[in-house]
Amino acid sequence: MTTMRPSGENINQVWPFAHVGTKVTDWVNEFGAVAIFLFKSFFKVFRAKQMSSIVQQVYYVGARSAPVVMLVGLFTGMVLGIQLYHTLVKFGSAGVLGSAIALSLIRELGPVLTAIMITARAGSSMTTEIGIQRISEQIDALYTMRIDSLQYLVTPRIAASIISFPLLTAFFDIIGIIGGYLTGVVLLGLDAGTYFYRVRTSVEMADITGGFVKSVVFAIIVSTICCFQGYFTHMRKDGHGAKSVGLSTTSAVVLSCVLILISDFVVTCFLL
Amino acid sequence: MKKYSHETVVGVFVVLGLVVVMYMTVKLGNVSFLGNETYSLYAEFSSVSGLRIGNPVEIFGMEVGHIADFRMDQQNQFVAVELKFNNGVEVYDDAIASIKTAGLIGDKYVSLDPGGSDEMLEPGDTILDTQSPIDLADLIGKYAFGDVKKNGEQTKGEEE
Amino acid sequence: MEELLIEFKNVTKRFGERTVLDNVDLRIRDGQVTTIIGKSGTGKSVLLKHIIGLLSPTEGTILFRGRPIHEMNQNEFDAVRDQFSYCFQNNALFDSLTIFHNIALPLQQTTKMGKKEIEKRVLEKLEQLELDEVSEKYPSELSGGMQKRVALARALVTDPKIVLFDEPTTGQDPIRKNAILRMIAQNQKRFGFTTIMISHDIPDVFFISNRILILYDGKVIFQGNYHELDKLEHPMVDEYIRSLKDFEDEFFGSDLERDRPGFSEKDLKPSEKAGNVTVAIFTLDNLDELLEKLGQRRTDEIVKSLGECVNRHFGDVGISNRVARNQFATVLNYTDTAKAENMLEGFTRELREHGLGGASVDTGGGIDSEKSFCIMVRAGLVERNPGEGFQVTTDKARSRQKEIARFLFCAIP
Numbered sequence: 001m002t003t004m005r006p007s008g009e010n011i012n013q014v015w016p017f018a019h020v021g022t023k024v025t026d027w028v029n030e031f032g033a034v035a036i037f038l039f040k041s042f043f044k045v046f047r048a049k050q051m052s053s054i055v056q057q058v059y060y061v062g063a064r065s066a067p068v069v070m071l072v073g074l075f076t077g078m079v080l081g082i083q084l085y086h087t088l089v090k091f092g093s094a095g096v097l098g099s100a101i102a103l104s105l106i107r108e109l110g111p112v113l114t115a116i117m118i119t120a121r122a123g124s125s126m127t128t129e130i131g132i133q134r135i136s137e138q139i140d141a142l143y144t145m146r147i148d149s150l151q152y153l154v155t156p157r158i159a160a161s162i163i164s165f166p167l168l169t170a171f172f173d174i175i176g177i178i179g180g181y182l183t184g185v186v187l188l189g190l191d192a193g194t195y196f197y198r199v200r201t202s203v204e205m206a207d208i209t210g211g212f213v214k215s216v217v218f219a220i221i222v223s224t225i226c227c228f229q230g231y232f233t234h235m236r237k238d239g240h241g242a243k244s245v246g247l248s249t250t251s252a253v254v255l256s257c258v259l260i261l262i263s264d265f266v267v268t269c270f271l272l
Numbered sequence: 273m274k275k276y277s278h279e280t281v282v283g284v285f286v287v288l289g290l291v292v293v294m295y296m297t298v299k300l301g302n303v304s305f306l307g308n309e310t311y312s313l314y315a316e317f318s319s320v321s322g323l324r325i326g327n328p329v330e331i332f333g334m335e336v337g338h339i340a341d342f343r344m345d346q347q348n349q350f351v352a353v354e355l356k357f358n359n360g361v362e363v364y365d366d367a368i369a370s371i372k373t374a375g376l377i378g379d380k381y382v383s384l385d386p387g388g389s390d391e392m393l394e395p396g397d398t399i400l401d402t403q404s405p406i407d408l409a410d411l412i413g414k415y416a417f418g419d420v421k422k423n424g425e426q427t428k429g430e431e432e
Numbered sequence: 433m434e435e436l437l438i439e440f441k442n443v444t445k446r447f448g449e450r451t452v453l454d455n456v457d458l459r460i461r462d463g464q465v466t467t468i469i470g471k472s473g474t475g476k477s478v479l480l481k482h483i484i485g486l487l488s489p490t491e492g493t494i495l496f497r498g499r500p501i502h503e504m505n506q507n508e509f510d511a512v513r514d515q516f517s518y519c520f521q522n523n524a525l526f527d528s529l530t531i532f533h534n535i536a537l538p539l540q541q542t543t544k545m546g547k548k549e550i551e552k553r554v555l556e557k558l559e560q561l562e563l564d565e566v567s568e569k570y571p572s573e574l575s576g577g578m579q580k581r582v583a584l585a586r587a588l589v590t591d592p593k594i595v596l597f598d599e600p601t602t603g604q605d606p607i608r609k610n611a612i613l614r615m616i617a618q619n620q621k622r623f624g625f626t627t628i629m630i631s632h633d634i635p636d637v638f639f640i641s642n643r644i645l646i647l648y649d650g651k652v653i654f655q656g657n658y659h660e661l662d663k664l665e666h667p668m669v670d671e672y673i674r675s676l677k678d679f680e681d682e683f684f685g686s687d688l689e690r691d692r693p694g695f696s697e698k699d700l701k702p703s704e705k706a707g708n709v710t711v712a713i714f715t716l717d718n719l720d721e722l723l724e725k726l727g728q729r730r731t732d733e734i735v736k737s738l739g740e741c742v743n744r745h746f747g748d749v750g751i752s753n754r755v756a757r758n759q760f761a762t763v764l765n766y767t768d769t770a771k772a773e774n775m776l777e778g779f780t781r782e783l784r785e786h787g788l789g790g791a792s793v794d795t796g797g798g799i800d801s802e803k804s805f806c807i808m809v810r811a812g813l814v815e816r817n818p819g820e821g822f823q824v825t826t827d828k829a830r831s832r833q834k835e836i837a838r839f840l841f842c843a844i845p
Contacts, residue, residue, distance in 0.1 A: 049541075059278040063285040095378070106296075129528075137524035144484055144518035145538040145590075146510065152541065167289025174292050200299060201338075204326060208296055 041154040053156040061122040062164030073172035077179020098198030101180035115218035123226040127252040130230030131245035165219035311395035319404040322380040370403035443492035454650040470647035517592035523583040525571040557585040597629035708768040712813035
């Protein structure tokens with residue numbers, strides 16, 4: 001975690017408790033900073049002239065991530081098919097394979113894995129792009145031209161993420177279910193009719209909306225953190241220039257993935 | 273390959289995405305888009321053990337509807353179950369609704385014998401003849417320790 | 433008196449332990465070209481960034497048209513910034529956009545102009561700065577000089593009333609340098625635009641500046657116009673002039689081949705082979721008077737010709753260099769005092785015969801005293817004691833100077 005302290009104080013922590021205290025206040029400060037960053041950027045989406053930049057970002061974040069997401073979805077479904085089949089068959093319940101796969105994907109694996117894949121792809125590039133623009137003074141240049149850098153750089157990315165994540169999750173789910181079909185039915189001999197029947201009957205509206213709610217939450221988390229890390233890369237204490245951009249990108253991706261899993265837990269508790 | 277502009281790709285992506293989302297919502301979430309494709313009948317059971325909302329309702333083994341809701345009537349000691357039927361399914365007033373299990377330890381479902389009397393049930397009517405689910409553990413216990421009627425006679429338990 | 437556009441009052445800026453600006457007081461006026469000069473790293477860019485609001489002072493106030501900036505609310509401050517345009521030292525171009533889009537961006541994002549009009553304006557600027565062939569390229573594909581011109585175009589495309597340039601002519605060849613400076617001067621004369629720039633391009637910038645600010649060690653040591661600058665006696669000014677001469681010589685390929693930019697270590701260390709070393713100083717007096725009556729250029733010529741004379745005469749045995757605006761020093765190897773004095777006599781004779789850039793020896797009658805005056809050349813020499821520092825020897829020689837020639841300069845009506 002970076003310590004965002006622009007005044008450059010040097011704090012020598014000898015006492016372990018003081019150290020813990022500092023860390024906690026640092027985290028709280030950073031959380032506040034991220035929250036402010038998010039609110040400032042998000043509401044600018046309602047200003048004019050945003051459409052074309054949002055569309056561009058949907059291309060980079062959404063459309064370009066689709067092949068990867070679908071590939072991962074396919075293999076996840078296929079693996080689930082094999083693993084679950086072998087386990088369920090022991091209870092004589094191979095017939096519920098469809099339910100098991102569909103529910104695991106739609107409720108959990110779809111939103112989470114999609115979010116993680118997009119973080120790896122588009123999230124890291126958000127951090128790096130904005131980070132490099134920061135260290136080469138391009139963001140300062142925008143300031144001097146009276147162009148709002150948050151509106152120009154960050155808002156389209158957050159908006160595009162909120163649009164893309166659920167759509168990509170839907171792709172992941174469907175292709176995953178097809179993957180399960182490929183292994184469970186085609187490979188391992190389960191009856192196709194049973195499989196799809198189970199899929200249709202066991203999935204409820206609540207599962208689907210829950211999954212999409214998670215996607216949107218993940219979208220906001222990932223895009224905000226990645227843009228934030230890039231935007232403030234110049235305030236890092238542990239590196240300068242290119243190195244700080246690299247460190248910011250690492251932080252952004254790791255932090256995003258961790259928060260995806262934590263918020264997954266929180267949202268799941270809320271929904272159930 | 274810049275044959276297609278970014279905008280086109282985004283358009284395709286968003287449209288496809290929405291199509292998939294719609295499909296999932298309608299097909300899997302059992303949402304009736306056009307409404308009024310179904311009508312409801314009620315059935316009162318003394319036990320609905322194992323039955324869940326969404327479980328299918330079958331006539332002659334074919335799915336014709338699903339369980340929509342449960343309502344408990346504590347005074348009269350039964351549970352009223354709302355059964356949603358697809359339009360066009362005919363149920364008569366001497367129909368019998370039984371809660372059965374698919375397989376040995378599978379999901380529960382409601383099997384309906386539609387009956388054959390002259391009067392058809394209207395939406396909102398109640399099916400009077402019902403059979404609660406067989407409690408398997410109970411049955412095994414009764415069989416092992418006597419009490420189950422077989423060919424009209426009481427079998428003696430294993431003690432004999 | 434015109435209203436003060438920008439005023440700094442006791443502005444101090446510290447970065448951690450480092451004080452970059454120390455109690456800076458300055459005034460910038462509307463409609464003028466103000467140049468800030470100073471050694472690299474003394475905080476000129478920091479100062480410029482304060483004006484546009486990229487940095488805020490640690491202490492002190494910045495006023496815009498009499499109003500302190502920190503008292504303004506966001507809208508007011510935005511309106512103020514609207515009038516500005518900034519050109520970065522490192523160009524800060526958007527490297528993921530083409531040149532065309534780089535220049536068009538401020539118009540696209542901050543104005544309501546239509547596509548056609550934006551295109552027209554951008555092409556105009558591209559032509560003006562000779563960038564028409566590269567409009568579809570990306571910044572990384574251009575040379576440093578071209579990138580600088582793109583940055584200029586981007587800063588000027590919005591027709592701002594106040595422009596801040598951070599080293600606009602660095603990295604450009606002299607032709608383009610002059611074109612850029614000319615453009616700045618024209619902007620001011622024709623449209624009354626204010627320009628504040630940082631430059632190292634002296635003396636050329638002096639010709640177009642109304643006001644000069646010198647930043648030294650974080651303090652403003654001079655604020656005024658060019659004429660006032662001449663009267664300033666400060667070690668930094670001399671330093672600048674000395675280095676200026678070296679650059680001129682290097683570029684224009686003068687005869688003074690043996691001059692080196694500054695004396696190198698080798699020259700100054702006493703070596704056995706050098707034998708006795710004598711240092712001679714030659715000074716042209718009355719420099720201020722000359723500047724007043726003749727102007728910078730002509731005076732420079734005269735000083736230069738003195739230097740040439742020195743070199744012609746002493747070039748075989750010594751190394752000469754200009755050590756102040758009006759002073760030359762020569763280090764003579766293998767020369768003791770006696771020999772040096774001999775050479776000096778010869779030099780004096782030559783000087784009196786050939787004169788300096790058009791002056792003639794000795795007076796005649798009937799010259800208008802107001803338009804003519806005397807220039808005195810003084811010289812002194814001293815043998816250097818082994819191990820003595822160069823500066824010490826030079827100072828000694830300086831103090832021993834005596835007049836060796838006097839010229840009468842007449843203004844021909």
